Every structure is written in C-alpha cells, then in structure tokens.
Amino acid sequence: EVQLLESGGALVQPGGSLRLSCAASGFTFSSFGMSWVRQAPGKGLEWVSAISGSGVGTYYADSVKGRFTISRDNSKNTLYLQMNSLRAEDTAVYYCAKDVSVVPAAFFDYWGQGTLVTVSS
Amino acid sequence: ESVLTQSPGTLSLSPGERATLSCRASQSVSNNYLAWYQQKPGQAPRLLIYGASRRAAGIPDRFSGSGSGTDFTLAISRLEPEDFAVYSCQQYGTAYRTFGQGTKVEI
Numbered sequence: 001e002v003q004l005l006e007s008g009g010a011l012v013q014p015g016g017s018l019r020l021s022c023a024a025s026g027f028t029f030s031s032f033g034m035s036w037v038r039q040a041p042g043k044g045l046e047w048v049s050a051i052s053g054s055g056v057g058t059y060y061a062d063s064v065k066g067r068f069t070i071s072r073d074n075s076k077n078t079l080y081l082q083m084n085s086l087r088a089e090d091t092a093v094y095y096c097a098k099d100v101s102v103v104p105a106a107f108f109d110y111w112g113q114g115t116l117v118t119v120s121s
Numbered sequence: 122e123s124v125l126t127q128s129p130g131t132l133s134l135s136p137g138e139r140a141t142l143s144c145r146a147s148q149s150v151s152n153n154y155l156a157w158y159q160q161k162p163g164q165a166p167r168l169l170i171y172g173a174s175r176r177a178a179g180i181p182d183r184f185s186g187s188g189s190g191t192d193f194t195l196a197i198s199r200l201e202p203e204d205f206a207v208y209s210c211q212q213y214g215t216a217y218r219t220f221g222q223g224t225k226v227e228i
Contacts, residue, residue, distance in 0.1 A: 035218070044222040045158075045166065045209055059216035095165055104216050107156035109177065111165035 002026040002110045004096050009115030016086050016119070022079040022096030022112055030054070030074040033104025036081045038092035039114075048094070049081065050104035059104065064090075086119045093117075123148045123212050125221035132226045140197040142224045144210035149190045154214040157186055157195045160223075161206045169208075170195065200226070 008020040020036070035050040049070040050059045058070050069082040079096050093116050097108035124147040134140055144155065153173035158166035168177040170186035173193055183198040197204055205228055210221040 033216075037220075045160075045211070045220040047218040047220065050216045050218075057216070061217070100171075105218075106154075106213050107168060107171045107211060108158075108166075109168050111167075113165055 002098065004098065004110060004112035006094065006096050006112045006115040009094065009117045011118045011120065012086055013121050014087060014119055017082070017084045018086065018117060020081040020083065020094055020096075020115060020117070024077045024079065024096075024098070027098070029072075029077040031102055033099035033102055033106075034072060034079045035097045035099060035104055035108065036070065036079075037095045037097050037108070037111075038090075038117075039095070040089075040092040043092075046092075050099070051079070052104055053102035057104070083117070086117075088119050091117060091119050122217060123150065123219055125210050125212060125219055127208075127210060127221035127224045129224060130222075132224060133228070134200055134226065135228065136200050136202055138200050140195075140200055140204075140226055142195040142208055142226070144188075144193040144195070144221050146191045146193075146212060150193075150212050151214045153189050154212060155186075155188070155193050156211045156213065158209045158211065159204075159206050160209065166209065197226075 005023045036048040051070045067085045071080045093114040095114045096112045098110040100106045128143045155173045157170040160166045174186045207223045209223045
C-alpha cells in the first residue's frame with residue numbers, strides 16, 4: 001500500500017525558515033517523480049515544486065523560485081522541501097504527491113494527508 | 122502557463138441528480154493531458170480521471186470525463202451522498218502543472 005506521510009509544518013514568523021519532510025512507502029521511491037502541492041485556507045490547489053526520480057531535475061513555481069528548495073534522499077525514501085524567506089502568502093496545507101512517471105510531468109496518483117504551515121507574527 | 126478556469130464555482134444538487142462540471146483552459150491542453158480530482162473537507166485530493174476521459178483505478182463508472190483542446194467536462198451521472206465534495210481539474214505534460222480553482226458540489 002502506498003503511503004505518504006508529511007511532517008514539519010509549524011507556525012513560523014515572516015522571513016523565517018522551515019523544512020518539510022515526506023516519508024514514502026509501498027512503492028519504489030526512486031522510480032517516480034514527486035511534487036509538493038499547497039492549498040491556502042479556503043483556496044484551490046497550487047503546484048509548488050517537483051523533482052525527478054533521480055533528483056537531478058528540479059522545478060519550481062514562480063511564486064517560490066529562489067526561496068524554496070526541493071530535494072530527495074532515495075536511500076531514506078524521503079522527500080524534502082526547504083522553505084526560506086517565508087511570507088504570509090505561503091500559509092497553506094502542503095501536500096506531497098506522487099507522480100505516475102519518473103519524470104515529474106504527469107498527474108498525481110497518490111497524495112499525503114498534508115502538513116500545515118502558518119506564517120504569521 | 123495555461124490558466125484553468127472552472128465553472129460553476131458552486132453547484133447545488135440533490136442525490137440522484139446529474140452533475141456537469143466545466144474546466145476551460147487558456148491554451149490548448151496538449152495530448153488532452155487533463156486530470157480531475159475529488160477533495161472532501163480535511164482530506165487529500167483523490168484522482169478520478171486522467172487523460173481527459175480515463176477513469177483511475179477503483180473509480181465508479183458514474184464518473185466520466187470528456188473534452189479536448191481547451192474545453193473539458195466532468196460528469197457525475199447520479200449523485201451519491203459521498204460525491205458531495207470539491208472537484209479540481211489539472212493540466213499536465215510539463216513539470217509546471219496548474220490546477221483550476223475548484224467547483225464545490227453541495228446538497
């Protein structure tokens with residue numbers, strides 16, 4: 001059974017940093033691209049960042065480029081999102097999502113339950 | 122970047138009725154790379170449809186997707202109580218995926 005378990009969400013002040021983790025199980029982690037998708041309170045889904053199965057290819061939405069860094073440790077079956085220079089508009093539930101291919105360019109067949117990031121003073 | 126606009130924002134229906142949801146893209150969606158997700162309060166999204174019309178594993182056949190180019194539709198033939206939720210479309214084909222803002226189907 002595929003499972004994705006996010007952690008690391010917290011209340012952080014504007015300008016602060018946070019690292020999210022997503023522990024994966026039930027599939028060959030390195031064979032699939034992974035993404036972070038967020039959802040602000042009462043809003044729609046927003047794709048944030050993606051990474052290829054090998055970790056070589058990384059992609060970012062313009063709204064987070066230069067502030068967020070996606071990475072993965074295939075030996076630990078874990079996906080990460082390092083978030084720096086956080087802003088109020090980054091407040092959201094952050095989901096990790098599994099791509100259906102090694103290149104992260106497709107739809108998502110599995111999602112985690114999400115972790116809440118709140119940016120506020 | 123293709124912007125996806127969903128309509129209506131909210132659809133008020135009764136169990137047993139048919140629901141028709143629209144997703145319009147600002148640019149043609151290549152190869153009909155369009156997916157639909159269902160999301161219930163406090164839950165993660167669930168994949169329903171991919172490739173505009175292909176049902177994901179385990180999805181009941183009352184859900185169907187259609188369309189091509191810039192206009193896509195998700196239809197639910199007979200609403201069951203568990204179908205009342207928010208539905209979002211998503212385009213793919215590059216790493217830079219985009220979602221529609223969602224349509225809420227309520228009783």
